[in-house]
Amino acid sequence: MALYSDKVMDHFRNPRNVGVIEDADAVGEVGNAKCGDIMKMYLKIENDTVADVKFETFGCGSAIASSSMATELIKGKKLDEVRELTNKAVAEALDGLPAYKMHCSVLAEEAIKAALDDYYSKHPEKL
Amino acid sequence: MRIYADNAATTRMSRSAIDAMVECMEKEYGNPSSLYTLGQSAKETLERARTQIAAVIGADPKEITFTSGGSEADNQAIRSAALAGRKAGKTHIISTAFEHHAVLHTLKKLETEGFEVTLLPVHEDGLVRPEELEAAIRKDTCLVTVMYANNEIGTVQPITELGAICRAKGVPFHTDAVQAVGHLPIDVKAQNIDMLSASAHKFHGPKGTGFLYVKKGLPLLNLIEGGAQERGKRAGTENVPGIVAMAAALAESAENMERNTAHLIPLRNRLIEGLKRIPHSALNGDAVKRLPGNVNFCFEGIEGESLLLLLDDRGISASSGSACTSGSLDPSHVLLAIGRVHDVAHGSLRLTLGEDTTEEEVDYMIKNITEVVEYLRSFSPVWRDLVSGKHPFIL
Ligand SMILES: Cc1ncc(COP(=O)(O)O)c(C=O)c1O
Ligand SMILES: [Zn+2]
Numbered sequence: 001m002a003l004y005s006d007k008v009m010d011h012f013r014n015p016r017n018v019g020v021i022e023d024a025d026a027v028g029e030v031g032n033a034k035c036g037d038i039m040k041m042y043l044k045i046e047n048d049t050v051a052d053v054k055f056e057t058f059g060c061g062s063a064i065a066s067s068s069m070a071t072e073l074i075k076g077k078k079l080d081e082v083r084e085l086t087n088k089a090v091a092e093a094l095d096g097l098p099a100y101k102m103h104c105s106v107l108a109e110e111a112i113k114a115a116l117d118d119y120y121s122k123h124p125e126k127l
Numbered sequence: 128m129r130i131y132a133d134n135a136a137t138t139r140m141s142r143s144a145i146d147a148m149v150e151c152m153e154k155e156y157g158n159p160s161s162l163y164t165l166g167q168s169a170k171e172t173l174e175r176a177r178t179q180i181a182a183v184i185g186a187d188p189k190e191i192t193f194t195s196g197g198s199e200a201d202n203q204a205i206r207s208a209a210l211a212g213r214k215a216g217k218t219h220i221i222s223t224a225f226e227h228h229a230v231l232h233t234l235k236k237l238e239t240e241g242f243e244v245t246l247l248p249v250h251e252d253g254l255v256r257p258e259e260l261e262a263a264i265r266k267d268t269c270l271v272t273v274m275y276a277n278n279e280i281g282t283v284q285p286i287t288e289l290g291a292i293c294r295a296k297g298v299p300f301h302t303d304a305v306q307a308v309g310h311l312p313i314d315v316k317a318q319n320i321d322m323l324s325a326s327a328h329k330f331h332g333p334k335g336t337g338f339l340y341v342k343k344g345l346p347l348l349n350l351i352e353g354g355a356q357e358r359g360k361r362a363g364t365e366n367v368p369g370i371v372a373m374a375a376a377l378a379e380s381a382e383n384m385e386r387n388t389a390h391l392i393p394l395r396n397r398l399i400e401g402l403k404r405i406p407h408s409a410l411n412g413d414a415v416k417r418l419p420g421n422v423n424f425c426f427e428g429i430e431g432e433s434l435l436l437l438l439d440d441r442g443i444s445a446s447s448g449s450a451c452t453s454g455s456l457d458p459s460h461v462l463l464a465i466g467r468v469h470d471v472a473h474g475s476l477r478l479t480l481g482e483d484t485t486e487e488e489v490d491y492m493i494k495n496i497t498e499v500v501e502y503l504r505s506f507s508p509v510w511r512d513l514v515s516g517k518h519p520f521i522l
Contacts, residue, residue, distance in 0.1 A: 029508060036449060058507040058508055
């Protein structure tokens with residue numbers, strides 16, 4: 001049995017939405033190099049909707065795949081919906097992750113939450 | 128191209144080892160403890176293997192006990208010395224910070240049983256300083272255990288000197304030589320080694336077979352109770368086919384050692400030189416005092432598991448000391464022991480070459496590792512912060 005599902009390997013090998021948004025409306029960065037995974041999410045927000053999203057990740061296969069999947073799950077979504085995104089949803093969309101890799105999907109959820117926090121701190125009226 | 132560059136994890140069995148194993152299974156299926164001809168023939172085969180193995184490390188056949196591998200040999204050696212120590216009122220053990228877990232976890236267990244363990248530093252070059260060992264030995268030291276060659280970074284310890292110090296102080300000296308046997312010349316008598324662990328699958332023998340050398344006169348504790356096999360020191364019907372194959376593999380490795388070393392060192396150095404050209408990378412461990420086939424690098428700004436997966440896609444089997452490959456949050460204790468900080472240790476890559484590695488394969492690895500490192504850095508937030516000057520480069 002392979003370590004990862006085909007879905008994880010697909011997102012790992014061909015990550016979606018990789019890169020930087022220079023004039024991002026919100027940026028969230030979580031993790032630290034000590035534990036081995038760092039994710040950074042850049043959001044472009046228009047009409048309370050994620051108009052564009054990009055990510056950068058330092059981390060293992062499941063960290064990269066989780067970031068990629070998370071960006072797909074929130075792209076074009078209303079912020080209210082984005083706020084509801086859970087790591088479980090990310091892991092499920094990837095057809096599951098090995099138990100000891102679940103923390104990587106948690107990081108994806110946290111990176112998006114951190115970006116939203118950044119957005120609301122700049123736009124408290126939107127909350 | 129498919130390249131196997133993980134010979135420190137395990138090796139492919141040699142043709143002669145496979146042939147010896149199959150022949151033994153077909154013809155020598157008797158139980159060595161049985162008194163009829165078939166059993167006694169198996170017993171003779173077993174003893175021939177013991178003699179062959181002993182000869183390679185300069186030991187007496189009676190000093191060789193067969194085990195299920197390196198881990199068991201380490202456990203048995205350490206437990207034996209600890210028990211003898213306790214009986215003599217000595218409960219201090221000296222080892223190093225970067226031993227294999229078969230040693231470190233046994234020592235941890237002994238700590239809970241009242242032993243005191245001193246772990247010597249291995250410094251940036253991955254080498255123990257003999258004078259530091261000498262200074263650490265106390266009146267109540269019952270064992271010094273230092274690995275011959277490290278399984279991750281390949282550094283080779285000054286075993287002869289360490290052995291001489293222990294001999295002079297009258298302290299039993301064990302070495303986990305799992306990575307060295309079959310690859311480096313070993314003479315237990317000349318090197319003052321009292322106990323030595325080895326594992327067949329690291330020198331083209333089968334998995335699940337190994338041996339422990341214990342100098343005549345030193346007490347040996349049996350971990351497995353039962354029958355009187357191995358002079359009562361290791362119960363259980365002997366793995367005759369595995370042992371015979373181990374002997375064949377070791378004899379072959381010993382016979383070809385000079386040629387293999389002459390083949391591997393230039394390839395290893397070519398690989399090191401090639402990978403050094405990747406910016407912000409560093410070789411782990413001393414460049415010269417290392418196993419002929421071991422290359423271990425850290426690449427700043429990337430993580431090891433994703434590197435391994437992408438290399439696997441390109442046909443390269445390698446390993447890493449990153450946390451995410453081990454299932455824990457900490458990277459390799461070996462890399463931490465030589466002073467690599469977490470950030471850098473996560474981005475490690477170990478390539479361990481074998482006798483059939485070619486120059487073409489080395490060049491393929493250099494090219495592909497360079498490309499994959501560059502690719503992973505292209506979307507690494509850590510790399511971005513290094514390049515932008517937000518964080519200083521470490522390597
Ligand atoms: C240095 C060292 N010691 C011990 C072991 C354990 O050997 P085995 O797998 O035969 O139990 C290994 C191999 O994994 C090793 O590299
Ligand atoms: Zn991870």
